[in-house]
Amino acid sequence: MIASQSKKKFSDKILEWHRHHGRYDLPWQKNKDPYLVWISEIMLQQTQVGTVIPFYIKFIDRFRTIVDLAEASEDEVMAYWSGLGFYSRARNLHKTAKIIAVQFSCKFPDSYENLIQLPGIGKSTAGAILSFCYKKKFAILDGNVKRVLSRFFGIQESINLTKTEKHLWDISEQLLPDNDIDIYTQAIMDFGATLCTPKKPQCDSCPINQTCIAKKNNLTGTIPLKNKTKTQADRSTEFYIYECNKQILLVKNRTGVWNGLWLPPQQNSLSKKYIIHKQGERQCVFSHYRLKYKYFLIKITNKKDLMVDGLWFDWKEISDLGLPAPIKSLMINLSN
DNA sequence: CATACGTGGTT
DNA sequence: TAACCAAGTAT
Numbered sequence: 519m520i521a522s523q524s525k526k527k528f529s530d531k532i533l534e535w536h537r538h539h540g541r542y543d544l545p546w547q548k549n550k551d552p553y554l555v556w557i558s559e560i561m562l563q564q565t566q567v568g569t570v571i572p573f574y575i576k577f578i579d580r581f582r583t584i585v586d587l588a589e590a591s592e593d594e595v596m597a598y599w600s601g602l603g604f605y606s607r608a609r610n611l612h613k614t615a616k617i618i619a620v621q622f623s624c625k626f627p628d629s630y631e632n633l634i635q636l637p638g639i640g641k642s643t644a645g646a647i648l649s650f651c652y653k654k655k656f657a658i659l660d661g662n663v664k665r666v667l668s669r670f671f672g673i674q675e676s677i678n679l680t681k682t683e684k685h686l687w688d689i690s691e692q693l694l695p696d697n698d699i700d701i702y703t704q705a706i707m708d709f710g711a712t713l714c715t716p717k718k719p720q721c722d723s724c725p726i727n728q729t730c731i732a733k734k735n736n737l738t739g740t741i742p743l744k745n746k747t748k749t750q751a752d753r754s755t756e757f758y759i760y761e762c763n764k765q766i767l768l769v770k771n772r773t774g775v776w777n778g779l780w781l782p783p784q785q786n787s788l789s790k791k792y793i794i795h796k797q798g799e800r801q802c803v804f805s806h807y808r809l810k811y812k813y814f815l816i817k818i819t820n821k822k823d824l825m826v827d828g829l830w831f832d833w834k835e836i837s838d839l840g841l842p843a844p845i846k847s848l849m850i851n852l853s854n
Numbered sequence: 855c856a857t858a859c860g861t862g863g864t865t
Numbered sequence: 866t867a868a869c870c871a872a873g874t875a876t
Contacts, residue, residue, distance in 0.1 A: 561872085568862090603861045
């Protein structure tokens with residue numbers, strides 16, 4: 519339990535800091551339309567602000583309302599998400615738009631119970647939407663808040679543990695101010711993102727440095743503690759880029775990473791003799807493993823030589839398709 | 855509870 | 866170069 523006076527001090531100081539040092543000109547801060555806030559929150563999950571901005575601008579320009587999104591094809595939604603990563607976010611975004619269109623008559627839900635059941639909206643995203651759009655007193659617990667709170671309270675247990683996570687949620691909820699909840703939610707994220715940073719936090723100009731346990735004990739370099747996940751074995755695959763009549767064959771991937779995106783076939787199904795025009799080897803690094811792949815550019819004269827369940831696309835269509843970032847980059851290279 | 859799920863930037 | 870990090874959620 520945190521004493522009510524300490525609570526007020528904490529939120530007051532974060533709010534006061536935000537007045538002078540907060541971020542005010544991000545593209546999703548122009549209004550409190552829950553649809554737009556939702557899009558930004560999903561895009562920002564595990565993704566840096568600078569990466570999100572151009573994707574957000576293009577996305578909301580194409581899908582201006584929940585109806586635009588609900589009526590779009592999954593393929594087009596994936597194309598707009600192409601390069602942003604964590605593609606289940608895009609698939610869930612599309613699912614949720616349809617659910618809101620049908621079950622909520624296009625009106626964005628404003629209760630925790632309704633929000634939390636929507637695909638892709640978890641506790642923190644629900645809290646962000648409720649506080650930003652409806653000024654309801656709900657907490658968030660993103661990476662920024664975890665770092666700020668674990669340092670301020672000197673929490674030296676790993677933040678990966680369920681117990682610690684629960685503790686942090688508890689603190690985050692207790693610290694909420696009675697007023698200006700929407701500003702406070704933005705303020706504590708800005709605070710974590712720009713002052714209480716992972717590396718080299720600016721403790722000298724921190725408004726709560728007098729009572730920060732990590733600062734007091736010189737532990738800002740070690741808090742928050744994280745369990746490191748064990749490194750996984752590399753994986754390998756091959757991509758066969760078949761060209762015929764200035765078109766290339768792609769198949770819709772339905773498993774694992776890149777689920778929902780287009781990929782070149784990963785096995786060679788040509789029975790006749792063929793010529794490899796270009797080939798090479800690359801790798802891409804994921805959160806949990808490294809993928810090494812060989813690629814082969816093979817030109818054929820008859821599409822019927824390939825019995826593959828895919829579609830043929832013009833080279834110039836590649837940049838507008840839902841392809842993984844490294845594969846799109848490879849293909850654009852090969853088209854030159 | 856641990857793991858799957860991307861990508862690009864920084865150290 | 867490898868490791869770490871970024872507005873988490875689903876299973």
